[in-house]
Amino acid sequence: MKLALTIAGSDSGGGAGIQADLKTYSAHGVYGMSVITSITAQNTTGVLGIEDISPEMVFLQMKAVFEDLYPDAVKIGMVSSEGIIKAVAEGLKTYKPDKVVLDPVMISKSGSHLLKPEAMEALKRELIPLSLVVTPNLMEAGALSGMEIENKEDMKEAARRILDLGARTVVVKGGHLTGDALDVFYDGKEFYEITSERIDTENTHGTGCTFSSAIAANLALGYDLLESIKRAKHYITGAIKNSLDIGHGVGPTNHFWNLRIGGDARER
Numbered sequence: 001m002k003l004a005l006t007i008a009g010s011d012s013g014g015g016a017g018i019q020a021d022l023k024t025y026s027a028h029g030v031y032g033m034s035v036i037t038s039i040t041a042q043n044t045t046g047v048l049g050i051e052d053i054s055p056e057m058v059f060l061q062m063k064a065v066f067e068d069l070y071p072d073a074v075k076i077g078m079v080s081s082e083g084i085i086k087a088v089a090e091g092l093k094t095y096k097p098d099k100v101v102l103d104p105v106m107i108s109k110s111g112s113h114l115l116k117p118e119a120m121e122a123l124k125r126e127l128i129p130l131s132l133v134v135t136p137n138l139m140e141a142g143a144l145s146g147m148e149i150e151n152k153e154d155m156k157e158a159a160r161r162i163l164d165l166g167a168r169t170v171v172v173k174g175g176h177l178t179g180d181a182l183d184v185f186y187d188g189k190e191f192y193e194i195t196s197e198r199i200d201t202e203n204t205h206g207t208g209c210t211f212s213s214a215i216a217a218n219l220a221l222g223y224d225l226l227e228s229i230k231r232a233k234h235y236i237t238g239a240i241k242n243s244l245d246i247g248h249g250v251g252p253t254n255h256f257w258n259l260r261i262g263g264d265a266r267e268r
């Protein structure tokens with residue numbers, strides 16, 4: 001059995017964060033574990049409240065996981081404060097996992113700050129250099145690179161600048177552009193354009209979380225980074241195509257779209 005860890009915030013509505021990550025791990029047949037950094041009271045319509053876990057408790061959860069069930073890959077999502085970011089960095093330096101996917105979560109689709117603006121520099125300084133790949137969306141890539149991104153060439157320039165911050169590789173996600181859903185992967189030498197059709201749906205809660213944890217799941221399964229990104233793209237495209245029209249706001253991705261246990265899961 002391969003093991004994967006998510007270090008992220010809890011979404012009570014089950015669509016993003018820890019919940020999306022653990023569902024993604026299960027759908028890949030990978031054993032999922034969690035280090036919870038914050039609890040959000042959240043649903044498809046928005047975030048009602050956020051309570052951070054103490055940095056000491058974040059580190060202790062990492063210790064519990066790494067000293068017993070060492071993960072084959074790690075995904076990092078919401079890390080809201082400088083204290084939590086430093087605790088996670090301390091854990092990574094202590095236990096040295098080599099496959100770390102960093103989704104630099106900043107603002108939820110509903111508009112809440114999941115990263116305190118003053119913690120942005122700590123995220124850049126402490127976590128980017130310890131990651132194998134960073135997966136910003138357009139807004140996050142713009143904030144990290146200090147530029148506006150409006151097209152594919154901008155995505156490539158932002159990717160270059162994010163490597164200058166010390167990232168080893170980066171995927172700039174184009175989910176918020178128009179046209180095909182194009183993501184740009186840059187490994188410091190070559191650019192790879194990873195594209196799918198754009199799916200016409202409002203239900204995209206948890207897409208970034210699902211994509212980054214699918215990369216981590218595939219890394220845990222032993223695929224190389226480029227192959228893991230391509231497989232994650234296939235998974236997220238199916239999860240959006242079959243996304244769930246539940247709740248009163250932005251519905252979540254569907255993790256069961258390619259599972260066939262006891263019939264067609266899409267009909268449940």
Ligand SMILES: Nc1ncnc2c1ncn2[C@@H]1O[C@H](COP(=O)(O)OP(=O)(O)O)[C@@H](O)[C@H]1O
Binds near residue numbers: 204209
């Ligand atoms: N409407 C869509 N159709 C197809 N793919 C999409 C759509 N929206 C987002 N994606 C894909 O989902 C993944 C997550 O991207 P994005 O939504 O930009 O991230 P985030 O949730 O961090 O804002 C990317 O691979 C992106 O291309």
Ligand SMILES: Cc1ncc(COP(=O)(O)O)c(N)n1
Binds near residue numbers: 042105109204205
């Ligand atoms: C706890 C938590 N973590 C992350 C997100 C981002 O969600 P998305 O994947 O839709 O950008 C979220 N809304 N809540």
